[in-house]
Amino acid sequence: MASxxxxxxxxxxxxxxxxxxxxxxxxxxxxxxxxxxxxxxxLVGESGCGKTMTALSVLRLMPEPAGRIVQGQVLLxxxxxxxxxxxxxxxxxxxxxxxxxQDPQTSLNPVFTVGSQIVEALRMRYADGVDALRRLAEEALxxxxxxxxxxxxxxxxxxxxxxxxxxxVGAIAVxxxxxxxxxxxxxxxxxxxxxxxxxxxxxxxxxxxxxxMLFITHDFGIVARxxxxxxxxxxxxxxxxxxxxxxxxxPRHPYTAALMASVPRMEAxxxxxxxxxxxxxxxxxxxxxxxxxPRCSYVDDRCRREYxxxxxxxxxxxxxxxxxxxxxxxx
Amino acid sequence: MSTEASSRGxxxxxxxISFSIIVVLVVAAVFAPLLAPHSPTEQSLPDxxxxxxxxxxxxxxxxxxxxxxxxxxxxxxVYGARVSLxxxxxxxxxxxGVGLALGILAGYTGGRVDNFIMRVVDATLTFPTxxxxxxxxxxxxxxxxxxxxxxxxxxxxxxxxxxxxEVLSVKTRDFVALxxxxxxxxxxxxxxxxxPNVLNTFMVLLTLHIGFVVIVEATLSFLGAGIxxxxxxxxxxxxxxxxxxxxxxxxxxVPGGAIMLVVLVFNxxxxxxxxxxxxxLRQV
Numbered sequence: 001m002a003s004x005x006x007x008x009x010x011x012x013x014x015x016x017x018x019x020x021x022x023x024x025x026x027x028x029x030x031x032x033x034x035x036x037x038x039x040x041x042x043l044v045g046e047s048g049c050g051k052t053m054t055a056l057s058v059l060r061l062m063p064e065p066a067g068r069i070v071q072g073q074v075l076l077x078x079x080x081x082x083x084x085x086x087x088x089x090x091x092x093x094x095x096x097x098x099x100x101x102q103d104p105q106t107s108l109n110p111v112f113t114v115g116s117q118i119v120e121a122l123r124m125r126y127a128d129g130v131d132a133l134r135r136l137a138e139e140a141l142x143x144x145x146x147x148x149x150x151x152x153x154x155x156x157x158x159x160x161x162x163x164x165x166x167x168x169v170g171a172i173a174v175x176x177x178x179x180x181x182x183x184x185x186x187x188x189x190x191x192x193x194x195x196x197x198x199x200x201x202x203x204x205x206x207x208x209x210x211x212x213m214l215f216i217t218h219d220f221g222i223v224a225r226x227x228x229x230x231x232x233x234x235x236x237x238x239x240x241x242x243x244x245x246x247x248x249x250x251p252r253h254p255y256t257a258a259l260m261a262s263v264p265r266m267e268a269x270x271x272x273x274x275x276x277x278x279x280x281x282x283x284x285x286x287x288x289x290x291x292x293x294p295r296c297s298y299v300d301d302r303c304r305r306e307y308x309x310x311x312x313x314x315x316x317x318x319x320x321x322x323x324x325x326x327x328x329x330x331x
Numbered sequence: 332m333s334t335e336a337s338s339r340g341x342x343x344x345x346x347x348i349s350f351s352i353i354v355v356l357v358v359a360a361v362f363a364p365l366l367a368p369h370s371p372t373e374q375s376l377p378d379x380x381x382x383x384x385x386x387x388x389x390x391x392x393x394x395x396x397x398x399x400x401x402x403x404x405x406x407x408x409v410y411g412a413r414v415s416l417x418x419x420x421x422x423x424x425x426x427x428g429v430g431l432a433l434g435i436l437a438g439y440t441g442g443r444v445d446n447f448i449m450r451v452v453d454a455t456l457t458f459p460t461x462x463x464x465x466x467x468x469x470x471x472x473x474x475x476x477x478x479x480x481x482x483x484x485x486x487x488x489x490x491x492x493x494x495x496x497e498v499l500s501v502k503t504r505d506f507v508a509l510x511x512x513x514x515x516x517x518x519x520x521x522x523x524x525x526x527p528n529v530l531n532t533f534m535v536l537l538t539l540h541i542g543f544v545v546i547v548e549a550t551l552s553f554l555g556a557g558i559x560x561x562x563x564x565x566x567x568x569x570x571x572x573x574x575x576x577x578x579x580x581x582x583x584x585v586p587g588g589a590i591m592l593v594v595l596v597f598n599x600x601x602x603x604x605x606x607x608x609x610x611x612l613r614q615v
Contacts, residue, residue: 061511065442087516094513106504111527120523121513169509176513 005037008212009058009097009180014072016057023284027053029236030072035180038210042227042244044218044259046280050236051216055182058214059097060089077179094124098178102185104165108157114141114168115153121175140171145201163194167201174205181206184216199226220263224248229316232256235281235291242317253319255292290321298323346603349596356593360412367406368394372561375401380579396581398571404585407563411586414564415593418475419544422482427537429483430490435529437491438498439521448491455488460547461554468556478557482544490536497529531608538601542594549590565590 016028027050035041043051056062058074060081074081076096081089101107108117118137119130126133134153141149144167157165166186173181183202187195199222206213215226223230224244231241232255240253251257258276278295281287287294293303300322308322359366379401384394395404437448464481471477501507502525510520549566551557558564565586572582 059512061508090514090516092514093511099509099512101505101509103505107506107509109506109524109528111530124514172509172513 005039005210005212007034008037008077009035009214010073010075011054011058012073012075014054014057014074015070016053016062016072017068017070018053018063018066019068020066020284025283026236026286027067027283028057029286031233031236031238032072033231033238033241035212035214037179037212038206039229040206040213040215040227042223042230043214043216043233044220044223044230045233046218046259048280048283049233050283051233052184054233055099055184055214055216058182059093059099060084060086061093094121094178095176096178097180097182098173098176099182099184100166100169100173100186103189104162104169105189107169108165110157112156113153114155114157114160118153118168118172118175121172125176136175140175141168143205144168144171145197146171163190163198166190166194166198170198170201170205174209174211177209178211180212180214182214182216185218187219187222188217195222202226220248220260232259235286236283237291237320239292239321240319242314242319246314246317252313252317252324253292253321254296254298254323256319258295345607346599349599349603352592352596353600356412356596357416359409360416363409363413367403367409368392369403369406371402371407371410371563373402377401380575382579383581383585395585396579398568398579398582399575404568404581407568408565408586408589411563411565411568411589414475414558414562415545415548415590418479418482418548419541421479422486422544423537423540425479426483426486427490427533427540430487431494431526431529431533433487434491434494435498435521435525438495439502439517439525445495449495452488452491455485456492458485460485461550464547464551465554465556468551473556473559475558478548478551481551482547486540486544489540490533493536494529494533497532498525501525501528531605534608535601535605538597538604541597541601545590545593549586 011031011033014028014031015026018025018027029050031050031054033041043054045051053062053067057067057069058081060069062068069082072082076092081092084092108114112120115134115137118140119133122133122136122140126136128136137153138149141152146152146164146167152160152164157168160168166189170186186202187198190198202213203226205211213226215223217223227244229242230244230247231238232247232253233239234255240247240251240256247256248260251260255276258274261274262276264270264273276295281291281294287304288307289305290296290299290303290308293299296303302322308320308324310318310320311324312318313324375397378393378397379399381390381393381397381401382388383396383404384391386396393403393405395408397403398407433448437445460482463485464478467477467481467484471480507520507524510524515523545565548557548564549569552564552566553570555567555570557566560567568586569583569590572579572584572586576583
């Protein structure tokens with residue numbers, strides 16, 4: 001586990017809604033988490049649960065004009081980003097918080113060489129001349145383990161493989177030496193062998209720069225490998241959060257447990273993987289009580305009436321469920 | 332090393348014939364006074380309706396023959412290139428520039444701005460070019476400027492529509508989102524990230540529309556709403572020759588052929604330019 005660094009990013013009771021013509025979609029509905037220096041927090045949950053919207057609202061880049069942050073704070077090293085002006089936000093983006101997206105195929109501009117795109121990103125941070133920036137760019141490529149970096153600077157994105165492109169995207173993302181890196185399923189589009197290399201690379205960058213990483217994924221294998229802590233999201237809220245090992249060993253929220261159960265295991269042979277019955281609630285038509293209630297096998301009347309409070313379970317481990325008993329660390 | 336080899340490959344694929352005809356045309360237009368064997372407006376009735384040099388009754392003095400008033404067809408053709416290319420250049424720079432800017436604005440901004448610009452585009456495209464040009468010719472008077480304005484007023488909409496479509500597809504790609512993540516402003520994204528991605532479509536449109544503009548200019552002059560005589564213009568030459576088509580074919584066929592040739596070579600050049608400007612096609 002990471003040595004406890006100071007808190008770099010803290011999100012407090014964030015509500016970010018999308019005002020669509022079908023109604024208000026409460027994509028992020030009361031999310032809180034803290035991210036420490038050098039730490040990786042995994043944000044997991046099924047598609048459409050608000051993971052990406054959480055990331056985008058941290059950067060204040062929700063889809064315009066529908067998206068709006070309604071309530072809450074995003075504290076970056078103590079400064080509230082929610083109240084910042086757009087031009088102040090532009091100085092935050094890329095320099096203090098950066099992001100890697102899912103698809104390397106479209107993450108680079110096809111008409112510019114890789115070199116000029118890295119230089120462009122570096123220029124935001126350093127006021128050096130073009131030659132100095134090109135040397136920095138070469139260095140940046142070398143650091144993300146791209147072979148023959150000097151030649152690769154002159155290549156166009158289409159001349160590179162997906163894994164290589166994603167490395168370049170990584171190099172650009174950390175070019176401004178951000179304190180926080182948001183990785184939104186960065187390995188989903190890569191094949192499995194390349195995935196592992198890329199994750200190792202991200203870990204190395206993190207070890208060197210001590211940046212805090214918010215890692216969005218739905219792959220529990222990657223969570224186990226990458227993350228110090230995990231936050232499980234369901235229908236716009238975090239339902240359980242805790243240290244990766246504790247949460248994997250003893251998931252407390254029924255949703256977390258159900259998610260874990262649906263991951264195939266090597267040791268057990270099963271006829272059919274367990275799955276969670278039903279569909280997640282429509283985000284603009286949320287149940288009154290616990291959002292998981294309609295699909296939960298332990299549901300009772302109280303769950304349908306009232307949203308459960310956050311219950312501390314162990315060290316840094318908490319869950320929102322009526323069934324969970326507050327308990328001191330078991331071991 | 333590899334880039335050197337491929338750039339040599341590009342030049343080999345350059346459509347040399349089209350390209351040299353374009354060069355010849357531009358040179359002819361620029362240096363018309365030096366190249367033309369005669370004055371384009373000088374009349375000489377004794378020499379009227381001479382056939383081209385290679386035909387019986389033709390002479391080397393008038394390579395492409397003379398018209399009803401005894402004016403040298405070759406000289407008129409050379410001066411006419413000036414008119415055609417000037418109109419094309421002015422209309423395309425103005426109309427293309429406006430179209431590019433508004434197309435990018437509409438596509439990138441979306442919403443009401445997009446709606447408004449595109450409805451104006453629709454409205455513009457419903458007007459026949461010729462009608463607008465005729466209206467302008469009546470109200471502003473005939474002349475090169477009027478034609479250039481008329482074509483600009485129409486042509487920007489074609490550019491705007493196609494550029495907008497391209498922008499719509501470009502702006503959904505992740506690099507635009509990442510540019511935002513890295514702190515670019517909307518203006519910078521449009522100028523630095525979107526423009527280069529639509530530029531090659533734009534350049535191709537530009538070359539393809541050279542032909543269109545030349546034809547519109549010729550049509551207007553043919554209808555008598557274009558360049559006022561005695562300034563030679565290809566469309567007007569075709570028009571003038573019409574009544575003598577049975578006896579003096581060269582009067583209409585020569586300028587008509589010139590129009591066709593210009594449209595053809597610019598289209599071929601445009602095709603090549605499209606391939607050349609796309610890095611994916613260039614260096615494979």
